[in-house]
Amino acid sequence: MQVSTLNRHGFTAGILPAQCPTRTVLDHVTSKWGVLVIVALSQQDLRWGELRRVVEGVSEKMLAQTLRTLEADGFVNRDAQPTIPPRVDYSLTERGRALAARLLPLMDWIADNADDILSR
Secondary structure, eight states: OOOOGGGSTTOBTTBOOTTOHHHHHHHHHSSHHHHHHHHHHHHOOEEHHHHHHHSTTOOHHHHHHHHHHHHHTTSEEEEEEOOSSOEEEEEEOHHHHHHHHHHHHHHHHHHHHHHHHHTO
């Protein structure tokens, strides 16, 4: 049985209210860099430099901002080792893995359809 969109989370009496907290979370997890970081970390834990290489095109500033946001929201774990030089590893939390499980099918669909969509 299909759930009516009127009964889905984020809807209030059939309206998507501007002040709904789902908008903030949606903005965090569906930003271009947020999605790409989640996808990258779904494959393996990565260090800062590795993330920069895997997520091509992200600036240091945007990567730092994205990681801070995803960490604050409980999607990414930051593990700083007290070594010289400092070592920081990033991984997905359980919440982050649950999110990745939902994002990866969307990314598969996008990859399957991107050429056709952009050729129009």
